[in-house]
Amino acid sequence: MYSNSGKWQVEVSALVFGVLMGASSLGIAADEKLTEKKPQSSQENKTEAQKKETATPAQTTPAQTRRPREKSFPKIASGSWTGSRLADGQPDISGFWSNTIGNHGNLTDPQGGVIGEARRTPLGPREERAPSRVSDPADGQFPFQPWALAKVKEFQVGFHNPTNPAHVEPNARCAPGGIPKSLYWHGYDILQYPGYVLFVFDNGSRIIHLDKNKPHLPEKLKLWNGDSRGHWEGNTLVVDVSNHNGKALFGRSGEFVSESATIKEKYIFANDGSRYNYEGTFTDPTVYTRPFTITIPAIKYTREEETDGWNLEARWAKHTGKTQILEHDERICHENNGGFGLGATPK
Amino acid sequence: MNTSQTYRPSTPNQSRLQQSWLKLPTLKNDKLKKMGSALLLLISVFTFSLVTTSADAHDSTKIPRLANGKPDFSGIWQTTSAADYDLEPHSNRKDAPPGPGIVEGGEIPYLPKALEKRKKNFENRATDDPALKGYTLGVPRAVYYPEPFQIFQRARDLTLVPQFGHSVRTIHTNNTEHPEDPNDWWLGDSRAKWEGDTLVVDVKHFNDKTWLDRSGNFHSDALQVVERWKFLDSNTIEYKATLSDEQVFSKPWNITVILYRHREKNFQLIEDYRYTLDYDQYYPPKPDQK
Numbered sequence A: 001m002y003s004n005s006g007k008w009q010v011e012v013s014a015l016v017f018g019v020l021m022g023a024s025s026l027g028i029a030a031d032e033k034l035t036e037k038k039p040q041s042s043q044e045n046k047t048e049a050q051k052k053e054t055a056t057p058a059q060t061t062p063a064q065t066r067r068p069r070e071k072s073f074p075k076i077a078s079g080s081w082t083g084s085r086l087a088d089g090q091p092d093i094s095g096f097w098s099n100t101i102g103n104h105g106n107l108t109d110p111q112g113g114v115i116g117e118a119r120r121t122p123l124g125p126r127e128e129r130a131p132s133r134v135s136d137p138a139d140g141q142f143p144f145q146p147w148a149l150a151k152v153k154e155f156q157v158g159f160h161n162p163t164n165p166a167h168v169e170p171n172a173r174c175a176p177g178g179i180p181k182s183l184y185w186h187g188y189d190i191l192q193y194p195g196y197v198l199f200v201f202d203n204g205s206r207i208i209h210l211d212k213n214k215p216h217l218p219e220k221l222k223l224w225n226g227d228s229r230g231h232w233e234g235n236t237l238v239v240d241v242s243n244h245n246g247k248a249l250f251g252r253s254g255e256f257v258s259e260s261a262t263i264k265e266k267y268i269f270a271n272d273g274s275r276y277n278y279e280g281t282f283t284d285p286t287v288y289t290r291p292f293t294i295t296i297p298a299i300k301y302t303r304e305e306e307t308d309g310w311n312l313e314a315r316w317a318k319h320t321g322k323t324q325i326l327e328h329d330e331r332i333c334h335e336n337n338g339g340f341g342l343g344a345t346p347k
Numbered sequence B: 001m002n003t004s005q006t007y008r009p010s011t012p013n014q015s016r017l018q019q020s021w022l023k024l025p026t027l028k029n030d031k032l033k034k035m036g037s038a039l040l041l042l043i044s045v046f047t048f049s050l051v052t053t054s055a056d057a058h059d060s061t062k063i064p065r066l067a068n069g070k071p072d073f074s075g076i077w078q079t080t081s082a083a084d085y086d087l088e089p090h091s092n093r094k095d096a097p098p099g100p101g102i103v104e105g106g107e108i109p110y111l112p113k114a115l116e117k118r119k120k121n122f123e124n125r126a127t128d129d130p131a132l133k134g135y136t137l138g139v140p141r142a143v144y145y146p147e148p149f150q151i152f153q154r155a156r157d158l159t160l161v162p163q164f165g166h167s168v169r170t171i172h173t174n175n176t177e178h179p180e181d182p183n184d185w186w187l188g189d190s191r192a193k194w195e196g197d198t199l200v201v202d203v204k205h206f207n208d209k210t211w212l213d214r215s216g217n218f219h220s221d222a223l224q225v226v227e228r229w230k231f232l233d234s235n236t237i238e239y240k241a242t243l244s245d246e247q248v249f250s251k252p253w254n255i256t257v258i259l260y261r262h263r264e265k266n267f268q269l270i271e272d273y274r275y276t277l278d279y280d281q282y283y284p285p286k287p288d289q290k
Helices: A013-022 A030-035 A048-054 A146-158 B016-026 B030-057 B112-123
Strands: A095-099 A134-136 A188-193 A196-201 A204-209 A227-233 A236-242 A262-269 A275-283 A292-301 A314-316 A326-328 B075-079 B149-153 B157-162 B169-172 B189-195 B198-204 B224-233 B236-244 B253-261
Touching (some): A326 B169
Antiparallel strands (some): A095 A292, A134 A292, A188 A196, A196 A204, A227 A236, A262 A275, A275 A292, A314 A326, B189 B198, B224 B236, B236 B253
16 A cells, blocks of 8 residues: 555555545545635636536535545556456556545645645644655655745745735646646546547546657647657556646645656556556656656546546436446536636636 | 531430430441440540549448447548638638638528627627637537547547647437536537438537637527538548527528548647636746846
C-alpha cells in the first residue's frame, strides 16, 4: 500500500474494500468540504439562474453520499495484463474514472485542507490522512528551487483573496486542468480506439497517440494538455508528454512546472480493471532541483447510484434493452462558468 | 461521304444520339460499318468506364467499416466550404469571401420577427459571434467550421473532438433514446440510427446560445437537427442536415457540405482552448526580473 508513512505496507484487499465501502463517516473528510467551498465546477461555479438552466438530472438528484476517500491505496505492480482486451489488443480499461483520495486542494497533504484556510475541526495526526501525492522524493515534498518555492508560497497566500490575477487558480476560470491535475479534479472518461487513448475531462480532452513513430509537435507549440505519445507495456500505459505549457498549476496549493518540463507517465492498471495508479515523473531543471514523481490512485465507476456530482456525473441511458448503459452529459465548464467567486471576479 | 445524312434523325423528336445508335446496325458500307463498330466499341468502353468509375465512387465494400460492418467515420475531417462565413448566398465583404451558400433553395426561411434578430446579429457580428470568445460552436456549426475535427468511433457511439474549443460531442449509436426531462445543452443530445450506410442523427434539447455561422444566423432552444452522414468515398463524407425550429423558422430547411479527410503525414489535432488567451499570460510563475 501507499501510505502517508512513505513506505509500502502490506494490507489485504479486504481492508481496502472496508475503507472503500464501510467508512463513509470517516472518508468524507472535513477538508473535502473546505476544499470545495469555492466554486469550481461547471455547476458549482454558476449563478443560481445558470444552475437552474443547465442542471442535469444527475445534479438535481438529491446529493448522494460521495464514495469515501481512501487514506491509503494499494500499489499495483507493472506486469502482464490478464484482463479483457479490445479487438486491437489494448487492455480494455475504457470507462468513467476518478481519483480516490482527494481533489486539488492540497498536493502534499491531500486530505489536509487548503493551505492557509481556517478549519472547523483541527487536523489529527498526519499519518491518519492520505499520503502526499509526491511519492518521490521520499519526504513527499516538491524539490523546488528557492525562487519557485517563494512563488508557490506567494500563491498560497494570494489564493484566498486574489488581487494579482496570477493568484486566481486557473481551474476557477475553467481553464483546462492540464497534467496532472485533470486526474484529480472531476471524474473523467477514458475511451480507447485503435491507435488512441482519449481522455475527456470536464473542460477539454487529451488525445494519447499510440504511435511511437509519430513525432511530437514542434517545440514552439505549448499546450495546456501537452502532446502525448504512448504505448502499452502489459498492464501499463506508458506516455511521453512534451509541449506542456505549465499554465494549469497543480492545484490550490500552487505547485507548477514550467513550459520546459517533460513528463513520463505510467498508468498502471489492476488486472481486474477496477483501478489504476498514475505515476508521473516530471523533469524540469528551470523550477526544480531534481525530477519528482506524483502518484494518483483512481477507481472506475460503473453504477449510476454512485453519481455524486463530482467523481461521477452519469446516469443510466434510456432504452428498451435489458443491459444498463451508463452515459454522461456534455462536459462544458467555461461557458457555464459564473466567474470566480460566483461572479465576483470575471472568468 | 456525307455522314450527316447517314445519321440524320428520322423524326424531329428523336435526338441525334438516339438516332445514331438506332441507325448504326443498318449501315451498308463496309468501311463505314467498321468505323461504326469501332465507334460503338469506343462508346461502349467509355460508357463502361463511366459505369465502373461511378461504381468505384459508391462501392460500399471499399469504405472503412467497423467490426460490426457499419461505416467507420474515424479520422480527422474538415470542410473546404465557406459555409461558416454565411450559410446563405452572399457577395464578398471585408470579413468574408463570396459564397453560394449551402442552404437548399438559397435562403433560410426565417419568421418575420426572427429575421429582425438575424439582421441585428449580422450588424453586430464582429463582437457578438460566440465563436470569437472561443465558445462551443454547437451543432451543426462545429461540422462546417473551417478547422479540423476528429471522429473517434466505437459500435456504441461516435465521439467528435474539435480542434477549436473544448466541447466534445457524443453521438450515441446504441439504440438509446433522448433522456427524459432533459436540459438545454450547448451541443444538444444526439441519438443516431443507421439507414443502410447512412448515419442518421436526431439532435435536440439545445440551448439558444450558439450561432449557426459567423454572419449571425441563429436558432432558439427549440432547434432540432436531423443529420445524415454518408461516405462518398473512403476519404469524403457528404454531410446533410435538416434544421427545424418553430420559434425561428417558418419551415424546416436543409444544408449540405462535403467533408474531406486530412491525409497529411502525421496530421493531428492541436488543442485550441482560445478562451484562455485573456489570462494565460499570468501562468505559470516565472523568476522575477533582476
